[in-house]
Amino acid sequence: MSEVRYGLVGAGYFGLAIGRALLKEPSASITRIFDAENSANAALVLGAKVSASIERLCASEDVDAVVVASPNWAHAEAVLVAAQHGKHVFCEKPIALSFEDCSRMITETAQAGVLFMAGHAMNFMRGVRRAKALIAEGAIGEVVFCRAVRNNWEEPQGEVTWKKRRELSGGHLYHHIHELDFVQSIMGPAVSATMAGGNVAHLGPGYGNEDDLLLMTLEFGNNTFAALEYGSAFRWPEHYVLIEGTMGAIRIDLQDTGVEVRTPERTESSLLHRSQAEDDDRTAFYNRGAADGGVLFGNPSIEPPLWLRGMIEEELSYFHSLLRGEPAVAEFAALTDGSAAAASIATADALSLSLREGRKVLVSEITGR
Known part of the structure; x- marks a missing residue:
């Protein structure tokens, strides 16, 4: 396509940021928007027309591609x-809140012959790409363990948004699925999953x-493992991924921002x-908002910080390039x-089942294979 015309489903804080990012591409336009609020x-802001429903937006002749940035629970319908x-x-x-919905979305987009891209923006961070390249080169040997920590403290809010309702957002596990996705992009899909926890400080x-x-705790077979820690019950905020290999280690710090590689050499x-x-x-953002990191996002009247805009621009530019026929x-x-x-959704479902039933769960129980 010489020009790609986009329909935007969901135009809140993140959707509006995606729209702005797309308009930086000289061959992109936003023609239609659907958002109830x-x-x-x-x-x-984006120079688009308002559609009365998702159906009408998707049926519009002036829409070539649809960007879904609605609340988590509504993703499947729009896709x-x-x-x-x-x-x-x-x-x-997360593209869906269950493996069943995820599978249906993947199947139906494939059958329709359309491109379906998941917005896992962490993959587009320059430091993450560098870490993956080093691992592929064998710079730290075989990866045997990953630790991902994403925690903070949250104060009570005047309004409880959908993001704080587990049935609508999936809770921290699904809404903050970036680290789980990243760990599996390095180590492969988990074989078994165990999760403990609960609501200990926010009743x-x-x-x-x-x-x-x-x-x-995730097990991948061949004596390889991962441990992840999520939540908002932590008065000492931390956000990092540590990758341990047989010849070295990589720490990706998402709070005191940067990437460090250590080997004997x-x-x-x-x-x-x-x-x-x-x-x-990013470092300044976390320092300012460390006590309420999980609720800083969400106000459509505020533009995302510089570092987040950069991530959005990178991944949407890539999606746009594919639609224009670039390799x-x-x-x-x-x-x-x-x-x-x-x-990522299959492992999240296995972890959720583990928490409910108090046992180790094979991911194959979710996927059926």
């Missing part, structure tokens, strides 16, 4: 309607009903984002063939 403002109308789709994470008005402390430091300015902006990049293949989304 934010359409009018977004249409004005399936887009596929039915033969539209290419970019869907924000009562102003909190919602999501679990605020989750401790996860060398130590290497690099940026996490595209520039020092973006890294500094695919091998390292991103799992984002457009459904495998990354399917693996």
Whole structure:
């Protein structure tokens, strides 16, 4: 396509940021918007028309591709309607709140012959790409263990949004699926999963009903493992991924921003984002909002910080390039063939089942294979 015309489903904080990112591409336009609450403002900002429903947006002749940035629980419907109308789709994470829905979305977009890309933006961080390249080169030997920690403290809010309701967002596990996806992109799909935790410090008005402390163990076979820790019950915030190999280690720090590689022969430091300015902006952002990190996002009247805008621009630019016929990049293949989304949701479902039933769960119990 010489020009790609986009329909935007969901025009809140993140959807509006995606729209702005797309308009930086000279061959992209936003023609249609559907959002029950934010359409009018977004249409004005992005120069688009308002559609009365997802169906009408997807059926519009002036829409070539649909971007789904609605709340998590509504992703599946929008993707399936887009596929039915033969539209290419970019869907924000998590693409669904169950492996069953995820599988149906992947199947129906494939049958429709349309591109379906999952918005797992962490894959587009420069430092993450560098870490994966080093691992592929064998710089740290065989990866045997990953630890991912994403925790903070949250105060009660005047309004409990959908993000704090487990049945709508999936809770921390699904809403913050980036680290789970990243760990599996390095180690492969988990074989078994165990999760403990609960809501230990956020009961009562102003909190919602999501679990605020989750401790996860993943086993991948061949004596390889991962441990993940998510939640909002932690007064000492931390956000990092540590990758341990037989010949070295890599630490990706998403709070005191940067990437460090250590082997017996060398130590290497690099940026996490595209520039020092973006890294500094992320560090300052976390320092300012450490006590409420999980509720800082969501106000459509506020633009995302510099570092987050950079991530959004990178992944949407890639999606746009594919629609214009440019060649695919091998390292991103799992984002457009459904495998990354399917693996992350399957493991999340296995972890959820483990918590409910108090036992180790084989991921094959979820996938049936």
